[in-house]
């Protein structure tokens with residue numbers, strides 16, 4: 158990429174050359190800064206988790222949440238996970254950071270149960286580097302034991318590209334993870350190139366339809382076709398299916414018509430701090446103690 162920029166800059170003359178070099182230097186120096194600060198972020202307690210509610214499309218109730226990491230860097234402000242997760246991956250820092258995420262997510266889920274809210278699952282994203290870690294299963298088991306979370310309530314999200322590594326390895330790792338009672342979801346499903354026959358062989362529980370397929374659900378688009386196909390595939394394989402990036406009522410209606418199990422997206426809520434998520438749980442609770450209210454009532 159840098160080479161292309163350099164080539165283009167050269168083509169366009171000297172001034173552009175300098176301009177691009179300057180821009181490139183800035184990018185590299187930002188990356189160096191980020192990496193340096195990432196190394197101490199855990200010990201300085203700069204990470205927090207936000208929770209995005211997942212909605213059961215039959216009942217309209219919150220069925221769980223996805224835990225998403227946020228980095229509040231004192232000098233740089235909020236840094237997006239899209240920016241720092243790749244650096245954490247490359248440097249290996251993702252291993253302790255990912256462990257922190259899992260522990261924090263489990264801990265918080267138990268706190269909400271103890272506070273009397275209905276049982277919900279919690280999903281956490283697992284990076285490629287974490288997936289291949291030798292003592293991953295033992296570490297997760299330890300976290301479950303320490304926090305007291307029912308393993309059934311924890312779901313790990315791995316991307317299709319992780320799942321597409323060497324088959325025997327992936328299957329045995331997934332079996333080991335499911336052996337301790339937790340669940341597995343394939344995140345951003347549909348963006349990779351795994352074949353249906355391959356997906357069939359994987360011991361997984363959930364397919365998460367990538368949000369790129371939701372954006373164009375209005376008029377008969379390819380995306381609509383793909384979304385319908387993924388839902389049908391999930392039903393066929395008896396997998397749970399959840400759509401991410403649901404932003405409009407039209408998308409919601411489309412998903413409900415096709416009997417998609419769950420949905421997650423800005424239509425319902427953006428990812429929320431623990432305090433705000435709890436406020437949502439509170440709002441859902443029926444004041445007279447009957448059935449919980451449906452979030453569809455407050456859309």
Ligand code: C2E
Nearest residue numbers: 225226238239242258282283284402403404421422423428
């Ligand atoms: P992801 O796991 O696919 O998470 C979904 C992303 O979509 C989140 O971005 C979420 O805020 C965003 N999103 C939710 N609803 C909508 C919507 O209606 N419309 C649109 N356009 N976007 C929506 P976020 O939080 O910035 O995270 C980005 C990615 O960073 C995640 O994608 C995941 O791959 C990674 N990530 C986040 N937290 C962690 C973590 O704790 N560990 C690892 N390994 N990766 C993480």
Ligand code: MG
Nearest residue numbers: 223282314344
């Ligand atoms: Mg995810």
Ligand code: MG
Nearest residue numbers: 344345365401
């Ligand atoms: Mg996703």
Ligand code: MG
Nearest residue numbers: 344345367368
């Ligand atoms: Mg994604």
